[in-house]
Amino acid sequence: MKLPAVMSADGARPRLRWEQLLTPLTFLAITAALVLMPAERSGWNFDRTISFLTVFATFVAIYALLTLGLNVQWGYTGVFNFGVMAFFLVGANVAAIIAKPPATTEFVEYVGGFGDKLDFIPVLGSEQWLPFLVGVLGAAVFCGVLAFLLSIPALRLREDYLAIATIGIAELLRRVTIEERGLVNGTRGLPGIPRPLSDGIPTQWGRLWDEPDEYKFVILLIASVVLILVFIAVERGIRSPWGRVLRALREDELATAASGKNVFGFKSQGFVLGAMIIGVGGAIYAYANSAISPDTFTHFFGTFIFWAMLMVGGSGNNKGAIMGAYVVWGLWTITLQLQGYTPAHPGPLGFAIPDAVQSRIFFIRDFLLGALIVVVLLLRPQGLVPEERRVSIWVERHARRLRRRGPAPAEQAGSPSD
Amino acid sequence: MATIEAAYDRLRDRIRPLGDQLVLVALWLFFLVFGTWAILTQTDAFAVGVVTGSILALGAIGLTLIYGVLKFAHFAHGDSMMLAGYVAFFALTGTVVGERTDTQPLPWSLSDLPGATDSILDFSFGYGLLIAMAVAAVVMALVFTGLDRLVYRPLRRRGSGIVIFAMASLGIAIAMRSLMLIFWASSPRFYKPGPRHTTDLPFDVRVVTDQFFIFFAAILLALLIYLLLFRTKLGKAMRAFADNPDLAQVSGINTDQIVTWTWIIGGALVAVAGVLLALQSQLKPELGFVLLLPLFAATILGGIGSPQGAFVGGMIIGISQEVAVTFGFISPGYKFSVAFVILIFILLLRPRGLFGAKT
Numbered sequence: 001m002k003l004p005a006v007m008s009a010d011g012a013r014p015r016l017r018w019e020q021l022l023t024p025l026t027f028l029a030i031t032a033a034l035v036l037m038p039a040e041r042s043g044w045n046f047d048r049t050i051s052f053l054t055v056f057a058t059f060v061a062i063y064a065l066l067t068l069g070l071n072v073q074w075g076y077t078g079v080f081n082f083g084v085m086a087f088f089l090v091g092a093n094v095a096a097i098i099a100k101p102p103a104t105t106e107f108v109e110y111v112g113g114f115g116d117k118l119d120f121i122p123v124l125g126s127e128q129w130l131p132f133l134v135g136v137l138g139a140a141v142f143c144g145v146l147a148f149l150l151s152i153p154a155l156r157l158r159e160d161y162l163a164i165a166t167i168g169i170a171e172l173l174r175r176v177t178i179e180e181r182g183l184v185n186g187t188r189g190l191p192g193i194p195r196p197l198s199d200g201i202p203t204q205w206g207r208l209w210d211e212p213d214e215y216k217f218v219i220l221l222i223a224s225v226v227l228i229l230v231f232i233a234v235e236r237g238i239r240s241p242w243g244r245v246l247r248a249l250r251e252d253e254l255a256t257a258a259s260g261k262n263v264f265g266f267k268s269q270g271f272v273l274g275a276m277i278i279g280v281g282g283a284i285y286a287y288a289n290s291a292i293s294p295d296t297f298t299h300f301f302g303t304f305i306f307w308a309m310l311m312v313g314g315s316g317n318n319k320g321a322i323m324g325a326y327v328v329w330g331l332w333t334i335t336l337q338l339q340g341y342t343p344a345h346p347g348p349l350g351f352a353i354p355d356a357v358q359s360r361i362f363f364i365r366d367f368l369l370g371a372l373i374v375v376v377l378l379l380r381p382q383g384l385v386p387e388e389r390r391v392s393i394w395v396e397r398h399a400r401r402l403r404r405r406g407p408a409p410a411e412q413a414g415s416p417s418d
Numbered sequence: 419m420a421t422i423e424a425a426y427d428r429l430r431d432r433i434r435p436l437g438d439q440l441v442l443v444a445l446w447l448f449f450l451v452f453g454t455w456a457i458l459t460q461t462d463a464f465a466v467g468v469v470t471g472s473i474l475a476l477g478a479i480g481l482t483l484i485y486g487v488l489k490f491a492h493f494a495h496g497d498s499m500m501l502a503g504y505v506a507f508f509a510l511t512g513t514v515v516g517e518r519t520d521t522q523p524l525p526w527s528l529s530d531l532p533g534a535t536d537s538i539l540d541f542s543f544g545y546g547l548l549i550a551m552a553v554a555a556v557v558m559a560l561v562f563t564g565l566d567r568l569v570y571r572p573l574r575r576r577g578s579g580i581v582i583f584a585m586a587s588l589g590i591a592i593a594m595r596s597l598m599l600i601f602w603a604s605s606p607r608f609y610k611p612g613p614r615h616t617t618d619l620p621f622d623v624r625v626v627t628d629q630f631f632i633f634f635a636a637i638l639l640a641l642l643i644y645l646l647l648f649r650t651k652l653g654k655a656m657r658a659f660a661d662n663p664d665l666a667q668v669s670g671i672n673t674d675q676i677v678t679w680t681w682i683i684g685g686a687l688v689a690v691a692g693v694l695l696a697l698q699s700q701l702k703p704e705l706g707f708v709l710l711l712p713l714f715a716a717t718i719l720g721g722i723g724s725p726q727g728a729f730v731g732g733m734i735i736g737i738s739q740e741v742a743v744t745f746g747f748i749s750p751g752y753k754f755s756v757a758f759v760i761l762i763f764i765l766l767l768r769p770r771g772l773f774g775a776k777t
Binding site: 167299308 | 493515572573580581585590591592600603707755761762769
């Protein structure tokens with residue numbers, strides 16, 4: 001990978017000052033806007049602000065999961081997947097039809113529906129968590145198998161051909177969900193997906209939470225726990241010898257093949273793992289949102305936005321992927337808040353958005369996101385949190401031990417990128 | 419052992435070109451048999467397919483030139499076609515969406531020229547649309563060269579990989595689509611709404627008269643591009659550059675000039691293709707991205723960098739799509755998947771396409 005211009009190979013030239021401030025300033029600006037805008041609009045109502053932020057954080061965690069999956073595919077393995085939507089869609093739909101009870105009315109048709117059968121484990125009322133566990137695992141397995149089948153022909157293609165092929169696959173799956181009405185209810189989507197642990201955990205002091213006021217914290221907790229687990233798993237995996245092969249593949253396939261690695265095998269493993277993570281993200285999305293609609297799974301929302309998150313955050317860095325999800329979804333949500341400042345109800349200092357902008361604020365937001373990715377590619381291709389130099393956990397552990405013993409050796413201060 | 423392996427290698431080297439030729443012959447045979455069958459049994463659909471195909475062909479020629487010279491997949495091509503259609507729409511009718519979703523015509527537009535909307539022959543449009551098409555061509559050429567200066571050239575100078583270019587063009591595609599939505603909203607637009615004249619052809623084929631114009635305009639433009647590429651010095655330089663950029667450069671070909679001309683020609687082609695597409699069906703911002711699959715299928719089927727290939731590829735994709743839907747192979751919702759299936763087969767069987775050069 002080529003070094004960005006500001007970072008010389010020997011690390012001698014100091015980085016520019018604004019570059020160091022860019023990431024914290026972006027983070028602070030977005031956080032400030034996210035806290036202050038709903039607070040101001042709700043008349044400094046604490047509960048409503050917290051409620052807004054909780055829902056926001058839940059979706060950041062879900063999108064961060066999806067971006068992590070894409071990061072495994074592109075950031076670490078170098079597989080150019082332009083069809084994130086395919087796995088997002090499959091994960092969400094599989095999870096939904098596993099957890100839902102069977103279809104009863106003629107207006108809602110879908111296959112599956114095992115939710116009411118999965119209540120045979122007498123712990124905590126298993127209909128409250130078992131269908132969802134099975135749903136998430138089912139989404140991961142389905143996406144994994146799909147990715148494996150796709151990888152057999154697709155991963156032998158050139159990068160740009162692979163991008164076109166994955167767009168085609170995503171479009172095909174999207175059309176299948178819309179055209180085959182009996183599969184997942186066609187254009188109407190799946191409403192009323194049950195939510196995990198929604199009845200509260202019964203204890204001797206009564207139920208631990210009441211729907212729906214306190215439930216939003218539960219779903220945030222679930223999404224965050226899954227995100228943290230996946231994050232740790234991916235971090236460990238990427239620092240292992242297996243992860244090193246993936247990154248070697250990304251940099252130079254021929255050299256990796258020459259050192260005796262099965263190029264196709266490793267690439268396919270990275271692709272499948274990423275797809276499974278995206279599937280899990282889709283599953284949690286379906287449960288958090290409680291309804292899915294084919295309108296969600298477009299090339300823009302299902303694929304492009306996750307690429308934007310990864311590119312803005314910094315591909316090849318899991319923290320970057322999460323940061324990117326936060327920043328992009330933060331900008332996305334802030335524009336929605338801006339919509340509240342109409343000329344009739346101006347905000348502080350008479351701040352208002354004219355009608356002509358109001359009526360097309362969503363399109364303007366899309367435009368800015370498209371422009372943002374171009375600007376990021378031009379001005380900061382490494383993203384907000386650039387990839388770290390990473391060899392293996394053993395080397396890092398050894399380096400830490402050395403550092404504790406005395407001043408850092410010279411090569412520790414070397415370039416942070418490879 | 420070594421001799422057996424060497425023998426195997428020799429045999430493989432001998433067989434591989436043979437297999438390659440066989441695949442090529444089989445593909446051609448398949449398309450010819452399919453085409454003949456389609457003409458005989460699905461004449462109506464074939465005629466519509468030729469019209470769609472000629473539009474796709476124009477788009478694909480532009481795409482293949484950009485792909486060949488600049489060496490990256492231009493993901494903004496479909497949205498550029500749509501944008502060009504809207505630019506022509508704007509020039510012709512002066513319509514933009516106002517504060518909400520109401521449309522507001524500007525005080526003056528091309529349709530205010532005397533007789534600009536009077537029908538030529540039995541077509542649904544007057545000379546105003548032809549001027550609008552020229553305006554769109556100029557605008558798109560400017561947009562493409564401007565984007566090259568702003569975005570692609572800095573990326574090229576930095577030596578970015580094809581993936582970065584693809585991402586940048588995807589970002590531009592999204593921005594273009596949003597611009598169309600901002601200025602003209604998402605409802606479908608037509609250059610002239612209402613019923614159109616039809617013409618009866620022999621063999622009980624009835625076509626919309628506009629489709630003659632679409633077909634002949636596309637053929638004419640494709641011929642002009644052919645002459646430009648194969649009969650002028652600029653075309654020779656472009657082909658040389660596409661073939662081997664380093665060799666072209668040391669032979670004294672001005673790289674920047676070639677790149678600029680590629681974008682200008684690509685912009686003009688995109689504009690005409692977009693206007694013809696809008697004339698054939700409608701203007702709708704969402705259609706741009708869906709167009710990518712048939713466009714890329716046509717380009718890869720023909721062989722990247724080969725304009726004749728792109729033309730043939732566009733025709734094959736257009737005809738297959740229409741015939742497959744009319745014959746009832748697939749429901750209309752899966753129309754695009756024809757292009758996708760052809761694309762996958764070509765990528766697996768013969769990635770360099772029907773006319774592609776050996777790499």
